[in-house]
Amino acid sequence: MEIHQAPSLNTFIHIVLPTLVINYANQGYMDGRIILTTKNIVVNSLNTQIIEAMPEQEHVFLSADLVETGDDQAMAIGTKFLNTIILAICHHIA
Numbered sequence: 479m480e481i482h483q484a485p486s487l488n489t490f491i492h493i494v495l496p497t498l499v500i501n502y503a504n505q506g507y508m509d510g511r512i513i514l515t516t517k518n519i520v521v522n523s524l525n526t527q528i529i530e531a532m533p534e535q536e537h538v539f540l541s542a543d544l545v546e547t548g549d550d551q552a553m554a555i556g557t558k559f560l561n562t563i564i565l566a567i568c569h570h571i572a
Contacts, residue, residue: 487527495528502532 491498494511501507515521529536 487523491524491527491531498528498531499533502534 490513494513495508497507513524515524
């Protein structure tokens with residue numbers, strides 16, 4: 479295991495994911511790479527910078543765990559059920 483210290487998040491990302499721009503679509507590229515942090519704000523910063531480094535356009539996938547039925551009632555849907563739904567374009571792993 480290697481522990482790196484970098485002067486900036488961009489440098490750190492480049493150390494951990496040196497060929498991200500080339501291999502971002504390679505399904506196995508992220509295997510064996512992990513960044514641990516204790517603060518969600520750092521996770522959000524890392525995610526933002528990694529997504530911005532990818533040459534493709536960002537896609538946002540929305541999710542819901544409550545469905546409104548239109549008659550002023552709402553039906554709660556359990557996350558266990560929602561996690562079983564597999565769309566043609568992406569797979570959700572719980």
